[in-house]
Amino acid sequence: MPAIQDIPETVFQDTVTKAVQEVFSTMMGRPAVPVASIRGTPPDSVELEHPHVVGTVGFIGVINGLIYLYLSVPFAQECAGHLLGMSPEELAEAGDEVVNDAIGEITNMTVGTFKNQLSDRGFPCRLTIPSILRGSRFSIEPISSATRRIYRFDIGGHTLTADLLMQTGE
Amino acid sequence: MRYKLLTVDDSKTVRIIVKKAFKLYDCEILEAANGVEGLAIASKETPDVILLDVTMPVMDGIEMLTKLKSDAALKSIPVVMLTAEGGKDNVLKIAKIGVRDYIVKPFKEDLLVQKIGRIIDLKPISDAVTKAKSVFDPATLLVVEDKPAILAQIQEGLKHTPWVIQGVTTTGEAIDACGRAPVDLVMISLSLPDDAAFTLFRVLRANLKTKYTPIFGLVVKTDALAQQQAQQVGFTALATKPLDLSELEAKIARAMNLDTSERYFRTEPDVLVMKLPENCGATVVNEVASHLKAKIAEAVDSGLNKAVFDLHEVKRLDMNLIKFLLSAMQTCREVALQFSLVGSGAIVAECKAYEDTRSWHFHETLEEARASFQKPAAAVA
DSSP states (O other): OOOGGGSOHHHHHHHHHHHHHHHHHHHHOOOOEEOGGGGSOOOSSOOOSSOEEEEEEEEEESEEEEEEEEEEHHHHHHHHHHHHTOOHHHHHHHOHHHHHHHHHHHHHHHHHHHHHHHHHTTOOEEEOOOEEEEESSOOOOOOTTSEEEEEEEEETTEEEEEEEEEEEOO | OOEEEEEEOSOHHHHHHHHHHTTTBSEEEEEESSHHHHHHHHHHHOOSEEEEOSSOSSSOHHHHHHHHHTOTTTTTSOEEEEESOOOHHHHHHHHHHOOSEEEESSOOHHHHHHHHHTTSOOOBOTTOTTSOOBTTSOEEEEEEOSOHHHHHHHHHHTTTSSEEEEEESSHHHHHHHHHHSOOSEEEEETTSGGGHHHHHHHHHHHSTTTTTSOEEEEEETTOHHHHHHHHHHTOSEEEEESOOHHHHHHHHHHHTTOBOHHHHEEEOSSOEEEEOOSOOOHHHHHHHHHHHHHHHHHHHHTTOOEEEEEETTOOOOOHHHHHHHHHHHHHHHHTTOEEEEEEOHHHHHHHTTSTTTTTOOEESSHHHHHHHTTSSSOSOO
8 A cells, every 4th residue: 555655746736636626517517627737836835815615524543634625705605605606695694504514515515526546546544524614814724743745726717726635554 | 186295304495395296296295303203293193104314313314224124014115315415325224124215315396296296196286377278368288299291280180279389209209299398289100110119109198297298190091000009008098190180189179178158159249149250060960969058058057048059160061060950949049049040142042951050040141140049939930
């Protein structure tokens, strides 16, 4: 079983890209286009300029890790509205909880699709329950033993950031 | 019978998507947020099918599935996994416990409905707003025909109706058209190459969106074999070429269960008017006859005691129409409803040729007919 550092970068890049594209295409009917920086050196931190909704789901098994999906608040609201068939007014009335749940589910599906590909490559894992972070003045830092990869996508003019943190598990 | 579908998922979002997916179908959606709630609802409600997530707090989907399968009262309920857990090993492990199907998230609502539709006989809600109810309501008819002249003939012949006639030439285009927007009726040419009409029929019947859509076969009058084959597989009706457009229109209205009575009957403040169209073939006569007693009863019930049979547009009189008119007159007499006739010179002349109709007295206009009720003379001589 290879260690994480022995797995080529392209495997993670392709796996995350496929997961994001599949979820947004199937559930939202929108293509997710990897932005140019993904081909260069990935950024090593996520800087937030505006309020964001961040969904996170972990995976536990041969590889342990977490994926954070960063969406600006308007993008998160748009996604929730589309997914639930609700107008902006209905969504505003329903409150943040509904948006949080929708972003949690999008993250769950994305990490699930990512994890299923890893499992089929011989790295079986299980998913954890989703959670949500909201705000603009926070940063997520990995511990020193974890590896980090950050990928960005353009989805209909909005930016989706996928922050992947991993370390070898069981 | 209203089917019950239980969705067990800790995500409210997924439960809302499930409800949204089935909102046009006659089934009740029950919800549970984890395995414990799911088992409790399953015991109480005995759903017809369960949609089950795997990763959930309190009790996960695998534990709930195991408990369901060990409960004699619940083990026969079909379970469909709806989960992000889609790795081959996971799927195999869960399949061994016993599930009917497996849907990996992300999923399209159509796929969900299609898979559940294989387990329970999902039916669209009958009063769905998309369905036309009256012959004056808009509807979409899809004609699958590779001969442009036939399509043009149908479009021309039905242009006075509020129906939109869409034409396609291949089965692929027909399937796409049915997937894009609801279609109220499909007409397929049975002479499409390679038995494509029958293949398309099967595809449409297997699809929940078109499972109950009326499907007509367009067939040459002399092609008895194709007609027999179409009847055997279950085509709703056949329209034979050369097409009789009036007959086709009546068949379409009947297949779509449209109320056609307004086309022939109207109630004015003092009189019930039954107006017959120019072409009064057997189909039209049968259609009018099917509404006659109810319309007369309705008129009498609302206090009317006069009726006018308006035949001024009718070009020809045949035995079928005469029999119908005699029967209508008899019905009026039974409920003491006075009646009079309006007809053209041609019809009056034709009536003179038959023993049964020789004594009929026609007025030239509706106003004259209405005025005749004031006079003591009988409407029919």
